[in-house]
Amino acid sequence: MDKEKIEKILSMNLFKELNLEDVEPEVKQTILDDAGYVITRGIWIKITESLSDEKQNELAEILKNDPENGEAIANFIKKEIPNYEDLAKEVVANYKSILLAK
Numbered sequence: 001m002d003k004e005k006i007e008k009i010l011s012m013n014l015f016k017e018l019n020l021e022d023v024e025p026e027v028k029q030t031i032l033d034d035a036g037y038v039i040t041r042g043i044w045i046k047i048t049e050s051l052s053d054e055k056q057n058e059l060a061e062i063l064k065n066d067p068e069n070g071e072a073i074a075n076f077i078k079k080e081i082p083n084y085e086d087l088a089k090e091v092v093a094n095y096k097s098i099l100l101a102k
Helices: 003-011 025-050 053-065 070-080 084-101
Strands: none
Touching: 003 084, 025 053, 025 084, 053 070
């Protein structure tokens, strides 16, 4: 998916596009929680696919030894995957595209 299409999809209000603007706040929160879970998993899959076996092992060690150290994890990802933000945007856009297509 090209960057222009990704940005267009990212700017869409998913609730509006799916005619869910008037659903109860609790339902919206559930939808957001579920989406967050799926997107986070998708991003982690893309991250691990982007890393060599050696780098995957390094990341696994960081996660094993200090899983609460978000700064160390973020620094590793930024260092090893310079296009991380683009990768994350693409995962979000793909998820939104799938929802919009259904």
